[in-house]
Amino acid sequence: MNAYILLTFAIVSEVIATNSLKASQGFTRAIPSVMVVLGYGLSFYLLALVMRVLPVGLVYAIWCGIGIALVMLTSIVIFKEVPDVPAIIGILMIVGGVLVIQLFSKVTPH
Template identity: 65%
Template structure:
């Protein structure tokens, strides 16, 4: 399976797990707690598979950048945690950084 497809699946699993942390209320609610644990287990297993074909620095940059953006968007929708202008600017810079790596770095071509 394509390393970048696995990376996308790992990111989705990590975003589900991270977004469920607040809902788990300190692991006192069963369903969100199960989502947290299974999401992180799946995310790290998939990330381990990704490391076979995608350079670690590139994989981690995409993993962390996409995770930050997606968790921030989910926090707006689920928890009404709207980022201020500075946070939006920072998130924009993260997106720009990942784009620069993907578009211009010879490392990402592997």
């Protein structure tokens, strides 16, 4: 399977796990707590597969950057946590950094 498709699934499972971490209320709720463990487990497994093909720095930058942005977006919808303007600017800068790596870096196999 394409490494970028696996990376996408790794990011999605990490975002689910992170939101579940909040919903677990300190691991006092069973279902969200199980989702945390399964989500992070799946995410790290998929990351390991992706790192067979792509460089670790590239993979981690994409995983973190896109994951941070998606967690911010999902927390707005799920938990009604609306970020202020500096937070939005910061997230946009992170996404911009990931795009620069993808579009212009020689580390990325194009």
